[in-house]
Amino acid sequence: MPKKKTTINDLAILIKKGFDQTATKEELRPLATKEELRQLVTKREFRKETGGIKEEIRELKEQILRLSGDVSQLKEEVHRDNPFVEDLLRRMRVVEKKVGITK
Numbered sequence: 001m002p003k004k005k006t007t008i009n010d011l012a013i014l015i016k017k018g019f020d021q022t023a024t025k026e027e028l029r030p031l032a033t034k035e036e037l038r039q040l041v042t043k044r045e046f047r048k049e050t051g052g053i054k055e056e057i058r059e060l061k062e063q064i065l066r067l068s069g070d071v072s073q074l075k076e077e078v079h080r081d082n083p084f085v086e087d088l089l090r091r092m093r094v095v096e097k098k099v100g101i102t103k
Contacts (some may be wrong), residue, residue: 096102
């Protein structure tokens, strides 16, 4: 089959079709710019970041639980081993009975 010669008119039609399929500036305006795309966080970076935060939260919870236990233990020791506190608690119970708060 012999090759058909391309005319200037054929080239003009091909070029026009190409331009007709090309987006206009207005059509491209809502799309992200290269700079905006560079600033986006990737899923891998996000997971890495949140994984670190989750680990820090877990560590803080453990510290809070330990501190809570320490505070409870200190309260018990203060009440148990301090006669001054025991005396104050006894006096407070007497006052509460006289005022009518407890029976």
